Amino acid sequence: MSSDQSPARPVGRGAKVRAAVHAAALAELVDVGYAALTVESVAQRAGVHKTTVYRRWKDRESLLTDALAEHMAADIPVPDTGAIGGDLRALARSLVQAFTSPTGQAVLAAMFTGAAHLPEIAAARRHVFGDRLARAEPVVLRAVERGELPAGTDAAELLRTLAAPIYLRLLMTGDPVDESVADRAAHVALAAARAGALSAPAGP
Amino acid sequence: MSSDQSPARPVGRGAKVRAAVHAAALAELVDVGYAALTVESVAQRAGVHKTTVYRRWKDRESLLTDALAEHMAADIPVPDTGAIGGDLRALARSLVQAFTSPTGQAVLAAMFTGAAHLPEIAAARRHVFGDRLARAEPVVLRAVERGELPAGTDAAELLRTLAAPIYLRLLMTGDPVDESVADRAAHVALAAARAGALSAPAGP
Structure with a gap:
């Protein structure tokens, strides 16, 4: 100060x-x-x-894109509850919390309306989404090691599946997002992964 | 003529x-x-x-929002292949096709960047997404009748699950969407529904 x-x-x-x-x-x-x-x-x-x-x-514009990119890059805590179901619910709930706070709502509105035309914002959106996903991949890898998920489960694809219904509501339908949406997203991603729907494609 | x-x-x-x-x-x-x-x-x-x-x-603005809303409201054909797997793949592929055409790409860019700040566009996005979903619900209801999906499967929620990973790529990550993305989305939604992850919440 x-x-x-x-x-x-x-x-x-x-x-x-x-x-x-x-x-x-x-x-x-x-x-x-x-x-x-x-x-x-x-x-x-x-x-x-x-x-x-x-x-x-x-x-x-450069001040705002910088502030938005920095905010979006902030760590989402990577949970380690010991079970994949709990970890996925915690991740999905963190995402919901991040975008339902007043700041999260303002950032989202700026990135998808006010500043949406700026190339820096499109780049920040893509880059940050990739970064956040990569940081959470250990959650999936640990579950595969514990035998909770099939070997060969595609961690990035599972995390995209987890986030997708939350972003669909935020960006497209405007339906409210809350813990029940987060828990449903976790349930869907887990069921799909267990059924082998989220395995990486076979190598060449 | x-x-x-x-x-x-x-x-x-x-x-x-x-x-x-x-x-x-x-x-x-x-x-x-x-x-x-x-x-x-x-x-x-x-x-x-x-x-x-x-x-x-x-x-x-009113000309453009009108043209965009009309385009978005255009029917997506509702498939009836006789099996839920085929129907979901066809629906997801239609969605991918609609947004990878030059017109689809231009409409998407206009709705999420150029015109994103207009209230009419936000309303069109929500309304049209809801309409499209409602038109495809018979696909899910028929599958429940045939015994392919659990009774009580939430048709709207299943269709949101189907569309979500496609919109995530289009709006957030910028990853390419193609038939393999559509088929994966269908596989995930089907596996989740079969596991009961897409059942409607119990009534009050």
């Missing part, structure tokens, strides 16, 4: 300003939405001067 | 102009995209005067 203003700690200051401006940008996104957000209002909220923002981001 | 131009049948002309302008709007969408499309270029392509377009649609 006040140490930010101390000239004795120049090293941490850049990262600290960056984090404060990101947080302020997300908070503004929640309050006023993508279209109405200005660099001035973000700077004021972060307690920095406008020129401090412009020194780091060339314009409103 | 030519009898439509007869002054003795004024009734059909409005519908014909409407269809021609819709078709021209979609073709322009494919060629130049949402942002660059003008009422002038659509009118010229449809072979009608600009004022004819403005008589029916108040502006560019």
Whole structure:
């Protein structure tokens, strides 16, 4: 906080300003939405001067895409309950929680309406989705080792199957998402994997 | 055809102009995209005067949202192969085909980027998704009658499960969709339904 203003700690200051401006940008996104957000209002909220923002981001769009990408890249905790059913439910519930919070809703709206036309946002969407999936793959690999799932189960495909009905509701139908949607998604993905519907294709 | 131009049948002309302008709007969408499309270029392509377009649609946005909603509402054929596996594969393949055609790609880009901020588009997305689902429900009901699926299988939920991985790729990850994606989606939905993961919740 006040140490930010101390000239004795120049090293941490850049990262600290960056984090404060990101947080302020997300908070503004929640309050006023993508279209109405200005660099001035973000700077004021972060307690920095406008020129401090412009020194780091060339314009409103690059500030926003940066804040959105960073938010989307934040870790989803990878559960290890000892059983694949519990792990998949925990993962699906984390995803639901991430997108039903006020910040999650504002981020989703910005990424799929306000900023949807920006190539950086499309790239962030794809990249981050891939990253999140890869981090959760141990959940599936451990289940295969424990004999809960068939050998050869495609971990990435199982995790896409888990996430798909949640994103369908968020992006397409607008139906509410809650824990029962998460638990159903886990049940579906598990049943499909056990039946061998999510095995990797045979090698060449 | 030519009898439509007869002054003795004024009734059909409005519908014909409407269809021609819709078709021209979609073709322009494919060629130049949402942002660059003008009422002038659509009118010229449809072979009608600009004022004819403005008589029916108040502006560019209402013309485009109307054309998009009409396109999305077009029937997807409801298959009846005699077995649930074949029916689900046919449905999923229709969906993949609808969105991998040049028009389908342009419509998707317009609905999720260019026009994503318009409330009419969000409503069209939700409404049309619901309509398409409802039309395909007989596929599931017939399978329950034939004893291929458990009694109490939730038809709408099964169809959402079928569509979800296809939309996830189209909207989120940008991974290619093809017949193998469609067939996998059918396999997953069927395995989940057979395992009872897609049963309707017990009544109150």
